Amino acid sequence: MEIILIVVGLLLALVVANVRIVPQAHEYVIEFLGKYKKTWGAGLHVKIPLLERIAKKITLKEQVIDSPPQPVITKDNVTMQIDTVVFFKIFDANLYTYGVVNPINALENLTATTLRNIVGELELDSTLTSRDTINSNMTAILDDATDQWGMKVTRVELKNIIPPQEIQQAMEKQMKAERDRRETLLQAEGHKAAAITRAEGDKQAMILAAEGERDAQIARAEGEAKALLLAKEAEADGIRAIVEANPTAAVIELKRYEALVNMSNGQAAKIIVPTDAVEVVKKDVLFSEATGLGDTTEAAKPTPKKKKVDPCCD
Numbered sequence: 001m002e003i004i005l006i007v008v009g010l011l012l013a014l015v016v017a018n019v020r021i022v023p024q025a026h027e028y029v030i031e032f033l034g035k036y037k038k039t040w041g042a043g044l045h046v047k048i049p050l051l052e053r054i055a056k057k058i059t060l061k062e063q064v065i066d067s068p069p070q071p072v073i074t075k076d077n078v079t080m081q082i083d084t085v086v087f088f089k090i091f092d093a094n095l096y097t098y099g100v101v102n103p104i105n106a107l108e109n110l111t112a113t114t115l116r117n118i119v120g121e122l123e124l125d126s127t128l129t130s131r132d133t134i135n136s137n138m139t140a141i142l143d144d145a146t147d148q149w150g151m152k153v154t155r156v157e158l159k160n161i162i163p164p165q166e167i168q169q170a171m172e173k174q175m176k177a178e179r180d181r182r183e184t185l186l187q188a189e190g191h192k193a194a195a196i197t198r199a200e201g202d203k204q205a206m207i208l209a210a211e212g213e214r215d216a217q218i219a220r221a222e223g224e225a226k227a228l229l230l231a232k233e234a235e236a237d238g239i240r241a242i243v244e245a246n247p248t249a250a251v252i253e254l255k256r257y258e259a260l261v262n263m264s265n266g267q268a269a270k271i272i273v274p275t276d277a278v279e280v281v282k283k284d285v286l287f288s289e290a291t292g293l294g295d296t297t298e299a300a301k302p303t304p305k306k307k308k309v310d311p312c313c314d
Contacts, residue, residue, distance in 0.1 A: 015046065018047045018048070018049050020046070020047065021043070021044055022041060022043055025042070025060045026058065027039050027041060027042075027057075028040040028045070028057055028058070029054070029057075030053070031052065031055045033051060036094060036098065039093045056097045058090055058096060058097070059090070062087055062089045064085060064087055065086040065108055065111070066083075067085070067108055069162065070082065070083070074120065074124050075121060075122055076123045076124055078124045078164065079164060080161055081161075082115060082119065082158060083160050084156060084157065085159050086111055086142065086153060086155075088107065088146070088152060088153045089154060090152075091150060091151070093150065095148065096149060096150035096151060099149040107142070107149075107151065110142060111138070118137050118138060134158060135158060139155060
């Protein structure tokens with residue numbers, strides 16, 4: 001009985017020792033007597049003792065290979081140091097296990113040779129400005145080449161492109177000259193824009209001044225016309241009031257001569273008065289006293305003549 005218990009215990013221990021749990025995003029490659037049998041996915045599995053073994057444990061997560069800088073020669077014989085970053089994942093554990101010895105090392109070497117081939121067809125300036133093109137071409141080439149290894153290259157990036165020191169100095173001088181040229185061009189454009197703005201401002205100011213003077217002249221003319229119109233209306237109202245008052249002939253003559261007196265004010269002027277008008281004025285004592293017209297003045301005395309002296313009688 002004890003022997004049976006011992007045997008059962010040994011069997012249970014053997015079974016437990018061969019139980020395996022595969023984590024998520026992992027796969028185990030199983031061999032039976034040295035030959036590929038199957039691939040375990042995530043979950044609980046039990047292998048046959050002594051007959052089956054786990055040949056390789058593989059992760060299905062995306063992985064990254066950061067290659068160190070390596071010398072690359074361009075089409076115009078410039079040697080640069082370029083380092084790359086390759087992103088890949090495993091899609092077939094069987095191909096990854098039996099397709100190539102040391103798949104990671106194989107991918108690194110393939111990346112280096114592909115980079116040299118692509119950059120060797122480009123000149124220095126094209127290499128510095130064509131990162132996206134180089135990345136796309138390398139991704140397509142590596143992805144196609146690694147299919148037989150059970151690997152899929154999802155992305156390739158050039159991390160650094162380091163040209164020689166003398167090339168860097170020449171590029172810095174070129175960039176400085178370009179920046180100086182742009183600065184000079186921007187300053188010239190700024191001065192030009194400022195001059196145009198000032199000219200437009202002066203032009204606008206002259207236009208506004210002319211419009212202001214025109215509006216002022218129009219306003220003055222309108223004011224003078226309105227003042228003259230009001231004066232004429234006042235004069236017409238005065239005449240209308242006189243007519244409605246039915247004035248006498250003497251009053252009319254008085255107003256007439258007031259007008260003549262006003263006309264004679266200021267600069268010298270000659271006023272010719274008709275004789276019949278003077279006679280009419282003389283008949284009206286009030287009018288004569290008011291204006292002074294018609295007053296009689298004493299006639300001037302004749303100058304006495306000197307007696308001639310007779311020289312013979314002295």
